[in-house]
Amino acid sequence: MQIFSDNENLQYSGRIDFDNPKEPVFVYAASYVKMNFTGSTLKVRISNQKQYWTNYVGYILDGEQGKITLSDEPGEKLYVIAENMKNEKHELMLFKRMDSCHIFTLHGFEVGEGATLFPVEEKPNRRIEVFGDSVSCGEVSEAVEYVGKEDPKHDGEYSNSWYSYSWMTARKLGAELHDTSQGGIALLDGTGWFLAPDYLGVESCYDKIEYNTAFGTVKQWDFKKYQPQVVIVAIGQNDNHPTDEMAIDYHSEKSKHWRKRYQDFIEKLMQLYPKSQVILTTTILRHDKSWDEAIEEVCEKINNPRVHHFLYKRNGCGTPGHIRIPEAEEMSEELSAYIESLGDIW
DSSP states (O other): OEEETTOTTOEEESSEEOSSTTSOEEOSTTOEEEEEEEESOEEEEEEEEESSSOOEEEEEETTEEEEEEOOSSSSEEEEEEEOSOOSEEEEEEEEEOSOTTEEEEEEEEEOOTTOOEEOOOOOOSEEEEEEOOHHHHTTTTTOGGGTTSOOOOOSSTTOOGGGSHHHHHHHHHTEEEEEOOOTTOOSSTTOSSTTTTTOOOHHHHTTBSSOOGGGSOOOBOOGGGOOOSEEEEOOOSGGGSSOOHHHHOTTSHHHHHHHHHHHHHHHHHHHHSTTOEEEEOOOSBOOOTHHHHHHHHHHHHHOOTTEEEOOOTTTTTSBSSOOOHHHHHHHHHHHHHHHHHTOSOO
16 A cells, blocks of 8 residues: 555654655755554655765654665665564654755655554644754764764764754654754855865755755745744854864954854844744864854844853863764753743743
C-alpha cells in the first residue's frame, strides 16, 4: 500500500518546500514528518541531492532511533526501514539529521497491503525557532568519545539534529522547533565557512526555504506560516573567519560594521516576529569572548524587554570541538531553564 506525501494523516514540521505537495523538499535540520500506521513493513521513497559528505536521514520507529544512508545517485530510491514487524499500530518520525549539505524530496511511504493510517496528535502550542550554525544543527554530536576534544575525522555519520541542544531544548519545553541553522554559517556574506569560496551568510539565508545555491532555485520563506514565541539567535562563532576581527581590534571599522549589521538583523527579526522573545547567545564552543561582548553591546543598544542576552556557564570555553550529546544536554538544561525564567511568554 502506497502512502503519498500529501496524505492528510501525515504531519510535517520545519521549513519545508511544499510547492509540490506530493513531493515536499526537506532542507533544514530537524524538519520531520510523522505517521501513525498499522502494517508489518515500512519503506520510504526518497530522492536525494548531495553537495558534500555522506548523507543520512534519521527516523524514530516505535521509540527506537535509526538512520538511512542515502544514495549519491540521482533519482527516486526505495529504502527499507523495517520488515516483519507485528501487524499492529506503529509510530514513525522521519527527520532530517543534517543541514543543507543535502536536500531530499519525500515521495511517500509503502506499508504493506491492508494497512491503516491514524491521525497524529496535534503539535504543541509552544513554538521555538533557532537561527544558528553547525552546533545548533547537532553536527558531530554523536562523536561522544570526543567530549571536550577536537573533532574526529568524519564524513557526516556523527551529525544528528535529534541530539542538538536546539531540539533537546524544545523537547524539554514541550515546544515545536524550526531549526533554521546551517553549518559553517556566519552573519555576513563573505565570512564564515558555508559555501566556500563565496561564503554565504545568514543575511542571505534567514528568509529562505531553499538557500543553498548549489541546488539551484532559491526560494523565499513566508514568515506568517510560523510565528514562534521564542527566537534564539546563536550566531557569532564562524564570524571569526577569515580574520578574527572582533578579537584583533574591537573598535575597528570592521568590528563596528559587524555590530551594526547584527543589530539590523535582530531588529528585522523583531519586525517579522512582533510578539516573540528574542534570545541572543553563542555556545560553549571555544571562541574569543569579544564576540559575546559585542552581542551584549548590541542588546543594550536595542534596549527592548523582548530582547535578552544569555550566556552559558561555560560560554565560549567548554570545548575546542563540536558539541557532543552530553554537552548538548548541559546546554539545553541551562537554556530551557533560562527560557522558563522569562515567565508567561507562551
